[in-house]
Amino acid sequence: MRYYDRAGKLKSEVSPNKERAESRRTELEASLSAGTYVDPGLAKVTFAEIAEKWLDTRHDLKQSTWWKYRGLLDNHVNPKWGDLSLNAIISEDLAVWVAKLLKDKKDGGSGLGPSQARHAYRVLAMVLEWCTPSRIPVNPARGIKLPVQPDAEQVYLTYEQVERLAAAAAALRTKYDRPTASAAINKAFILVLAYTGLRWGEAAALRVGRVDLDKRRIRVATTFYEVGGVQHEGLPKTGKRRTVSFPASLVPVLRPLLDAREPNELVFTTARGQSLRSHNWRTREFVPAVTAAKLKVDGLTPHKLRHTAASLAISAGADVKVVQQMLGHADAAMTLNIYGHLFPDRLDEVADVLDARRADALLNLAAA
Template sequence: MYLDRTNRQRSESMSTKTLAENRQRELEQSLSTGTYVDPTAGKVRLGEIAEKWLESRHELRPSTWWKYRGLLDNHVLPRWGDLPLNAITKEDVAVWVAKLVRSKDQGGSGLGPSQARHAYRVLSMVLGWCVPARLPSNPAKGVTVPVAPDAEHVYLTYRQVELLATAAGTLRTKYNRPTAGAAVNRVLILLLAYTGLRWGEAAALLVRHVDLANRRIRVVRTFYELGGVQHVGPPKTGKARTVAIPASLVPELRALIAGRDDDELVFRTARGLSLRANNWRVREFNAAVAAAKLKVKGLTPHKLRHTAASLAIAAGADVKVVQQMLGHRDAAMTLDVYGHLWPDRLDVVADALDVGRAAAVAELAAA
């Protein structure tokens, strides 16, 4: 017999006195250290807890919430939904992760490493949410997950950026009329390539977010789509940021937004509608790549963001500047993605140390 954290009387039976005494010591220690877990709390099905966990994530962007919803429905709940929390083991989670990336003809789910990592992460977050109230520890913690292959980055040169922007601004339909985005394509591509804005952030810019006098853009929102419907939300990290505009782009932006009201979109179709990501990529961007005759494999609008980072680094920007420009959560993420672009400065540092040492040696020799 013992009292739990709520002073409720509990009892457990053991087959021997020794086991009972050992269990008594364990209970006393867990109660004193605050790690006690009610044995009945872990008997709840994971599916029930997963629904509560997802409903509690009010801070998530709708697109992220629905992504988690899909991962739960398609991968997590079919395997774990009916099991009690305390029946889930690290070994079983490891086997499940391995099956996620196994091909379907071998009894697996056929997921790529990245998608498998996302599914595992959702399961781990649900289980972690249960610690310490329902579980003493997270059984998914420490499971080895598939390593996602390094993304193949594409970096355009200044010349390629200019060729692409010019081609995009002169696109014509088969009826020899300007395409829906021809009037804004040039400035949009230049802005993406020289500021590092995400496409959705640029597409959602309002005139009042552009300060041409101080050459600044305030990034406070983005476009995203759910079920084919366009929505407006905060930037990916949830935080606003300020981005510098190269002086050469100011005249082009000024001409584009001249006479516009503050609450009008900077980039819009010929009919005054907002740009849609898939339509713009297929009908405008891909057509411009072909028209510019750029033989660059894997070139997408998002690769212009990588281009902006590479050009900034080549121009001497340090990691903190690039982090702020791109809106990364921390400098570690910036280094993970673009660290290989910073020049090797080991010899520069070593040479500077030599200069300092030589001066000290000379000073001592003259004394």
Template sequence: MARAWIYDRQKDKSYRDAVTKAKQAKRTPPGRWLVRYYDPAGKLKSAGTFKKKPDAEQRQTEIENSLNEGSYRDPAAAKITFGEMAEKWLAARTDIRRSTWWKYRNLLDTHVLPRWADLPLSAIHAEDIAVWVAELQKSREEGGSGLGASQTRNAHAVLSMVLGWCVPRRIPVNPAKGVPLPKSSEAEHVYLTYEQVEALADAAAGLRTKYNQRSAASAVNRALVLLLAYTGLRWGEAAALRVGKVDLVKRRIRVTVAFAEVEGKLVEQPPKTGKSRTVPVPASLVAELNPLVEGRPEDALVFTTARGKPLRARNWRPREFNNALKPAGLSGLGLTPHKLRHTAASLAIAAGADVKVVQAMLGHATATMTLDRYGHLWPDRLDEVADVMDARRIEALSKVGSETQNGCP
């Protein structure tokens, strides 16, 4: 069994000489009582020196308890820097998609490592993390990073995952856990009306270059904008959509893959949750999509440039989508292709869809996620439910009264 003990350094001549010199120089003598122990690997370790024996005995008891309970941590293990552990953690993440791996890489390099890389794990505390979270949200003019709530939460999540990976071998608890985080502001969501969606689709379809030529994707822009706004497909899912996955007779789209850019290259990967899903297509979109799928090979991409190349978000958004905002009268709203998912959710909810339907349509992992993001769009249905319950009660009371009048018990 691993054991700990107290050694009296007074037995050593070198210690007695050190005490004498300290007294002559009017300095505090070194501690007399040395706590030593064997760690679980059988290596001899020191747990520090103490002036008073009761303090040494307390430390001895702590060491013995941790060894016996299996909660022992080598103090040196927490001295490793966060940067070293972050690199080990990222190298070990073979369980995630390549695009997710690069997302973590970017968050580490841009926001996490500049603040925490050189600090030992033992020097990272919850209050310091809370201050860092606040600084991420400050404007650049105030010396902050100018991040929104979502990006701030993403940066904190990566920090927390690395620290959590170090528990319990190197640190007892994760100091990032429980730190207050900003909630996604409703202002970050943009909900377009049917009229605004149509205006955006028309503007995107009519884009011209400075040479008065049709833009590279103008031929598919209208259908693409409508699909994003009425089905809630993610950009990568729409860009990777192939003809064989579109059934306009049943008005269904099967989402099985998504595009992601990794080191400048497009790669196909499973959808964000890792699960395929089926998405309904409004009947009015059949005529919009039909020219893009009819008579084409099943493995052909539905949406491409005029030259038949896949659409890339880094090109399509600034050159096509953003240029359509002004003529559509939608400048200044902070609208992005991804935020058309919010429009799809809001229109579906307004049309009477319940949370499970919206969850399935958007491909959220859980209904809780859907409620967290769009729960505020359902409050008016409380009155609807109350009205239905009231009607049923009145109907029941009327029935009871009728039976009583007819002499029924």
């Protein structure tokens, strides 16, 4: 069977029998008429080849995200789909693959958690979507049922717990009875995390010139992240800079770390003047401080101090837009999804105000 594609090129196909040939003719005529025709030859390229091209085009990604996608492709996606042509990937097989990602390794699975499995699926789906409809008519990854990601257990410290943790971190000493590498800055660092909501990498990358003690403002312009054990500095998670305020009581805590220092110097460094590293600080400073402060709080991590900041701000009367700006969320919906349960139930308060104003209106009408 011969036909002309949308570009006017002569194509030919061979069918095993007359019935299949007629069916294919009808299918081709319909797709050419509707403008949905896809050259079958374009779908014969392997998934791995297309995935490389797709990744090469993603100049919009942060470096850390790019490498995350690179790792997911290399470790979980390409081993299964890399050698297959695009037209050989079908929805049923994708559903089985997603389920297998969650199985324990001893049962032949990948042993991933729901979150990581969803990330692996998402990368595969994005590559296939990039090929639709230029190489494949529809994306076979659409509609795949994904594992439910359980809600993370939130941890919120009280003011007293924050202060105990900060004090314990400042008093940490090594087995040689010398201050730990970050003991000198631990108190200020923890208080900034707990009262401003900065992400760990944002606080670690904070420069002297971005802290205004008079106005009590911090300009969040960059963050630290690690790729393959190498520390990099880039834009904050959402790609947007922001300004946050901090309590006046932190001014005397921060001042010694800022005075007589150059604007581009890091506020928080080790005793040797090196930048903080996430894993080292957590294991050598934060965890021992939690133990020393005798905080019996399950699941307490440095990131939970960000949740603490949100909780304390909400209890102090901050509305959702203020909390969104403070935390640097992309939109208020994200803030509500995470912290909506912390906002007070103001239904009765609103109803009482409506009652009072209605009563005033009725009095005015009666007096008129």
